[in-house]
Amino acid sequence: xxxxxxxxxxxxxxYAAYEQKDRKAIExxxxxxxxxxxxxxxxxxxxxxxxxxxxxxERIRSFYIEKLFEKGNEAFDSGNAAAGRRSGSSNGSxxxxxxxxxxxxxx
Numbered sequence: 001x002x003x004x005x006x007x008x009x010x011x012x013x014x015y016a017a018y019e020q021k022d023r024k025a026i027e028x029x030x031x032x033x034x035x036x037x038x039x040x041x042x043x044x045x046x047x048x049x050x051x052x053x054x055x056x057x058e059r060i061r062s063f064y065i066e067k068l069f070e071k072g073n074e075a076f077d078s079g080n081a082a083a084g085r086r087s088g089s090s091n092g093s094x095x096x097x098x099x100x101x102x103x104x105x106x107x
Contacts, residue, residue, distance in 0.1 A: 007070040011077060015063040023054060059083045 010029050017025035034046040036053065044052065065079040 007073060007075045008068055011065070011068060011070075011075050015065065018057050018060065019062055021057050023050070023057075026054075 014026055014029055017023075017029075030046055030049075032046060034049065035043050036049045037043050038053075041048075041052065060081050060083055062082045063079060064082075065077050067079070068075060068077045070076075
């Protein structure tokens with residue numbers, strides 16, 4: 001039996017792709033109705049996320065997820081991002097509407 005992909009798995013893939021500056025790896029993870037919230041962004045859509053947040057990937061060296069909560073198709077995480085040689089800054093974000101591979105067969 002094939003194991004089901006969790007939203008936590010997708011968050012891990014999301015941050016790994018962000019660290020690698022690999023937008024092509026992130027795009028298929030996010031549905032068209034993806035929503036992102038952080039202390040600087042309140043429920044922005046997918047297009048706004050890529051125009052406002054994605055450029056920050058150039059400055060981010062790594063992420064450390066301290067806490068990750070998921071419910072259904074949404075997640076909340078808190079942790080630290082390290083930029084360049086600096087240690088990082090703490091942040092929390094809320095994301096919803098991830099594309100799970102096993103759901104792709106249903107549409």
